[in-house]
Amino acid sequence: MNSFVIKGDVCYSENKKHIKSVKDGYLVCINGISRGVFASLPEQYEGLPIHDYSGKIVIPGLVDLHIHAPQYAFRGMAMDLELIDWLNNYAFPEEAKYADTDYADKAYGIFAKAMQNSATTHAVIFATRHIEATEILMDKMEQTGIVSYVGKINMDRHAIPELQETGALDSAFDTFKWINGIAHKYKRTFPILTPRFIPSCSDELMNELLEIQKTYDLPVQSHLSENKSEIEWVKSLCPEAKHYSDAYARWGLFGGRVKTVMAHCVYSCDREVEDMRQNGVFVAHCPESNVNLSSGIAPVRRYVDLGLKVGLGSDIAAGCGESMLKAATEAVKASKMYWRLIDNDCKPLTFDEAFYLATVGGGDFFGKVGSFDDGYSFSAVVLDDGSAPTTLALSPRDRLERAAYLNLDSCGITAKYVLGQKIKRV
Amino acid sequence: MNSFVIKGDVCYSENKKHIKSVKDGYLVCINGISRGVFASLPEQYEGLPIHDYSGKIVIPGLVDLHIHAPQYAFRGMAMDLELIDWLNNYAFPEEAKYADTDYADKAYGIFAKAMQNSATTHAVIFATRHIEATEILMDKMEQTGIVSYVGKINMDRHAIPELQETGALDSAFDTFKWINGIAHKYKRTFPILTPRFIPSCSDELMNELLEIQKTYDLPVQSHLSENKSEIEWVKSLCPEAKHYSDAYARWGLFGGRVKTVMAHCVYSCDREVEDMRQNGVFVAHCPESNVNLSSGIAPVRRYVDLGLKVGLGSDIAAGCGESMLKAATEAVKASKMYWRLIDNDCKPLTFDEAFYLATVGGGDFFGKVGSFDDGYSFSAVVLDDGSAPTTLALSPRDRLERAAYLNLDSCGITAKYVLGQKIKRV
Numbered sequence: 001m002n003s004f005v006i007k008g009d010v011c012y013s014e015n016k017k018h019i020k021s022v023k024d025g026y027l028v029c030i031n032g033i034s035r036g037v038f039a040s041l042p043e044q045y046e047g048l049p050i051h052d053y054s055g056k057i058v059i060p061g062l063v064d065l066h067i068h069a070p071q072y073a074f075r076g077m078a079m080d081l082e083l084i085d086w087l088n089n090y091a092f093p094e095e096a097k098y099a100d101t102d103y104a105d106k107a108y109g110i111f112a113k114a115m116q117n118s119a120t121t122h123a124v125i126f127a128t129r130h131i132e133a134t135e136i137l138m139d140k141m142e143q144t145g146i147v148s149y150v151g152k153i154n155m156d157r158h159a160i161p162e163l164q165e166t167g168a169l170d171s172a173f174d175t176f177k178w179i180n181g182i183a184h185k186y187k188r189t190f191p192i193l194t195p196r197f198i199p200s201c202s203d204e205l206m207n208e209l210l211e212i213q214k215t216y217d218l219p220v221q222s223h224l225s226e227n228k229s230e231i232e233w234v235k236s237l238c239p240e241a242k243h244y245s246d247a248y249a250r251w252g253l254f255g256g257r258v259k260t261v262m263a264h265c266v267y268s269c270d271r272e273v274e275d276m277r278q279n280g281v282f283v284a285h286c287p288e289s290n291v292n293l294s295s296g297i298a299p300v301r302r303y304v305d306l307g308l309k310v311g312l313g314s315d316i317a318a319g320c321g322e323s324m325l326k327a328a329t330e331a332v333k334a335s336k337m338y339w340r341l342i343d344n345d346c347k348p349l350t351f352d353e354a355f356y357l358a359t360v361g362g363g364d365f366f367g368k369v370g371s372f373d374d375g376y377s378f379s380a381v382v383l384d385d386g387s388a389p390t391t392l393a394l395s396p397r398d399r400l401e402r403a404a405y406l407n408l409d410s411c412g413i414t415a416k417y418v419l420g421q422k423i424k425r426v
Numbered sequence: 427m428n429s430f431v432i433k434g435d436v437c438y439s440e441n442k443k444h445i446k447s448v449k450d451g452y453l454v455c456i457n458g459i460s461r462g463v464f465a466s467l468p469e470q471y472e473g474l475p476i477h478d479y480s481g482k483i484v485i486p487g488l489v490d491l492h493i494h495a496p497q498y499a500f501r502g503m504a505m506d507l508e509l510i511d512w513l514n515n516y517a518f519p520e521e522a523k524y525a526d527t528d529y530a531d532k533a534y535g536i537f538a539k540a541m542q543n544s545a546t547t548h549a550v551i552f553a554t555r556h557i558e559a560t561e562i563l564m565d566k567m568e569q570t571g572i573v574s575y576v577g578k579i580n581m582d583r584h585a586i587p588e589l590q591e592t593g594a595l596d597s598a599f600d601t602f603k604w605i606n607g608i609a610h611k612y613k614r615t616f617p618i619l620t621p622r623f624i625p626s627c628s629d630e631l632m633n634e635l636l637e638i639q640k641t642y643d644l645p646v647q648s649h650l651s652e653n654k655s656e657i658e659w660v661k662s663l664c665p666e667a668k669h670y671s672d673a674y675a676r677w678g679l680f681g682g683r684v685k686t687v688m689a690h691c692v693y694s695c696d697r698e699v700e701d702m703r704q705n706g707v708f709v710a711h712c713p714e715s716n717v718n719l720s721s722g723i724a725p726v727r728r729y730v731d732l733g734l735k736v737g738l739g740s741d742i743a744a745g746c747g748e749s750m751l752k753a754a755t756e757a758v759k760a761s762k763m764y765w766r767l768i769d770n771d772c773k774p775l776t777f778d779e780a781f782y783l784a785t786v787g788g789g790d791f792f793g794k795v796g797s798f799d800d801g802y803s804f805s806a807v808v809l810d811d812g813s814a815p816t817t818l819a820l821s822p823r824d825r826l827e828r829a830a831y832l833n834l835d836s837c838g839i840t841a842k843y844v845l846g847q848k849i850k851r852v
Contacts, residue, residue, distance in 0.1 A: 073816045076831035077824050079758075080776060107817045294762040294774065320831040332505075336720040341767045348720065350506060390499045391533045398503050405502030405746040411837035 002032040002420030005045055006380060008053035009396035010037045012060050012372045013356040016304070021397035027058060029378040032420030036374045051422075053382045056414055057400050060370050061121025061379030062324035063362030065284035066221070066263040066313025068126040069137055069150075070095050070104075072111040075317040079292040083227040086293055086318070088160060095128045095153075096163040104133035112140035116426050118322045119409045121379040121418045122147045122366050124221055124261055124284070124313075126194060129153040129165055131178040138182060142189040145416075145423040147366060147379075151194025151221055152178045156205045172208035179216055188419065191216075197223040198234045198247045206251040213252070219259035219365075221284075222248065225272065226264035227295045245272045245281075255279025261365060263313055266290055266298045273306065282309045282365050285357065287334035288327065289318035297338045300331060301346045304353065311362025312354070325404040328354040351401045382414040428458040428846030431471055432806060434479035435822035436463045438486050438798040439782040442730070447823035453484060455804040458846030462800045477848075479808045482840055483826050486796050487547025487805030488750035489788030491710035492647070492689040492739025494552040495563055495576075496521050496530075498537040501743040505718040509653040512719055512744070514586060521554045521579075522589040530559035538566035542852050544748045545835045547805040547844045548573045548792050550647055550687055550710070550739075552620060555579045555591055557604040564608060568615045571842075571849040573792060573805075577620025577647055578604045582631045598634035605642055614845065617642075623649040624660045624673045632677040639678070645685035645791075647710075648674065651698065652690035653721045671698045671707075681705025687791060689739055692716055692724045699732065708735045708791050711783065713760035714753065715741035723764045726757060727772045730779065737788025738780070751830040754780040777827045808840040 010025040020037070028035040028045050035045070071091055078090045098104045115123065125141070125148055127134040134152040141148045152175060156165045165171040179191050193213050195201045201209070213220065225231055225244045234244050241247040245268070248254040254262075254275065261282040268276070276283065285300050303310050312327040313319070319327070328351065335349040349357075363370025369377050385403045394402070403409065416423040436451040446463070454461040454471050461471070497517055504516045524530045541549065551567070551574055553560035560578040567574045578601060582591045591597040605617050619639050621627040627635070639646065651657055651670045660670050667673040671694070674680040680688075680701065687708040694702070702709065711726045729736050738753040739745070745753070754777065761775040775783075789796025795803050811829045820828070829835065842849040 073818050076814075076828035077820075080774075103817065110815050110817065291759045291762055294766050296766055297763070321833075333717045336717055337723070337763055337767070340720050340722055341763070348506075388502075389536050391529065391536065392499050394503075402502035407747075407833045407836050410833050 003030045004049045006051045008058040010058045011396050011400045016356050019352045019397045021395050034372045034376040034378045037372050057383040060359045062119045064120045064123040065311040065362045069111045070128045071317035076320045092160045092163050098128040098130045098133040104136045108137045116144035119381040124149045138189045142186045145418045147188045149190050149192035151192040153194050153196050155196040155200035168204035193218040193220045210251045221261045224262035225268045243272045255281035266296045284313035286313040286315035287330040289315035293318050297334045312358045324358045328358045378420040380417040384414045429456045430475045432477045434484035436484045437826045445778045445823045447821050460798045460802045460804045463798050483809040486785045488545045490546045490549040491737040491788045495537045496554045497743035502746045518586045518589045524554040524556045524559040530562045534563045542570035545807040551576045564615045568612045571844045573614045575616050575618035577618040579620050579622045581622040581626035584625050594630035619644040619646045636677045647687045650688035651693045669698045681707035692722045710739035712739040712741035713756040715744035723760045738784045750784045754784040804846040806843040810840045
């Protein structure tokens, strides 16, 4: 019944600032729950089956707080434009294809396979506005074994005609239909309300979404303060909003009783940051995306020090790949440039801090996820760094940092466990 | 006699701004020289053996203008300090180990194997100050098939005691001994004069190096204007120098009749840039290193537009890995942040431009290298992007961009050719 012991070189965040490293450690899973990491196996766990990964690095499963599944097809390309033009020229035309369920089946098949083989165990995912395609994605995500929130997008204005929904009521109706259609269908795949971003959603639609949120007590995901032109646009669309996030908060869709994650927050003003903090809104920090679309760099050090809830997002396809280890290194790199070029008082993130964000930080959106401490949901990833030999004797923690910077997970991981179950490689 | 045809989806820079893409193209090598790429095989080349890589991406070999071989052991770690502290705490202690030839043999063995398996066909390499270890490195580089310049470092001041040379004359004497020891020994591995950087080299040593340069007509590699503290230090060490590069130019070791490559050039002043341009000094742009050590971002758009000679460097171990495709994407990303955060008139590099730098731009240091145009030395790399499926029908150029951003070369390349010879994977 999902009870076993993993042996290996175990690393996990013992707090926000420090990765604990246990060479030849024993990691205990009882009924899908972590019971901790031990230098020698406690007597009460003797007799449990041992999954022996001696010499390999064992870490908690990684959490992706922001990823666009339908954009997977053009990842790693077409990053020569800034946000709004990039949406209109690349993202929207690609997403429009998902009206075709055959295309969705094929494309989401590729996406789900990649996610299954990745080091990600938990993800918060944007689909498209199409309900059939979104259900196809959820079917496939369920099969991956990954725990995920998946959102059918709402967007009733300012898109290209073939993608835009035909009105607020149509968008709301489709959302009802989608949620009812998938009710009780999945064990690890959950719906999340997904107003694309303020420029895509009329007031009428936001009002409808609030009703839907209340009816089903759904969490919410969206985008916030990513790009300067976008922020100006929101200001002109919602002159009554005090700042960008207020355009969500006016409709009751910004934290508080509603579990909320907002991607980017590159240019959040002080009041917006304070609203995020007070309302417990999660920031999905997407450093690679922010560089690729020339958006800028989010002040993640500030968010962390203020005690905001912060995790990391790959933000495919503005981010290139699904590796959350890479996202952690990109977060460190971006924070160094923030320190050097923007604010000399804003110290860079350490790798230990970035790893915390990629595990516990984002995991918090799912509950007790992202750690091996006693009581956490058991998710784990086994990494093999044997392909990168060195003359140095390294601690597991240093090997983990190296594996992250060398993208060793992109060539395949050794094993992955979610909810105490081993996930098959496909 | 190194004459054959490669069939595949061929990409190469037809000029600084544009990658030419020939699907199912024929790339002709005659006696180690490229004779061009053709949509159908010209009659005169029929009968040559065909190396069929249909469906795979074929590009010119990549050129690394700046890499520290002895730092390979700690790549992907220990990037929490800025340049000077990083040298004293990580780089110098590691380099001191190369006094031990057994250690050098083992560590350089790992480095050379990685280089052989990489997409790099030409490299300009820093060794350490030790002549025995440097010869071991050169022996191993010769075996990789890669064409390289390798430099025994000169450093007679401001290092840690166990690494610093015992005086200018000792440093010069060792350099003579090293050059004479390897004379006529290699076919594709060449010595390059390597004053580490101005803070490491006394005036007396620089004067000796000029004599050695003249005696053997050696090219020169060094570092320039990487970090603000370093620049201030150079100013205090050489008050008579008009700017950093002038401290090299005073000793005749800055371009002109001396083929010279300088790494970084993050903070070069206008006069320094003009001196580089006039003297034909190569800039080895190392974007990842400059981010990892929080140095800053070099204005590479400006250098390219001014017509400077610019190539890319991995700068291991301040850069993480040996992938020059990654270096190209890091150059694009860094240039976007330069545009966004430093100078709005300095447009980002395109991927096409960065790829040019990684091939022809750096290749120019070696002669006619880095292109498939008629008359170029034949080097080629075959990439397989089959592990990254997509629903889109992509041009070879788009697949190349994607392969670069997805680090597909880090999981292995299909084939590599240097000087018209296929290189064995080890």
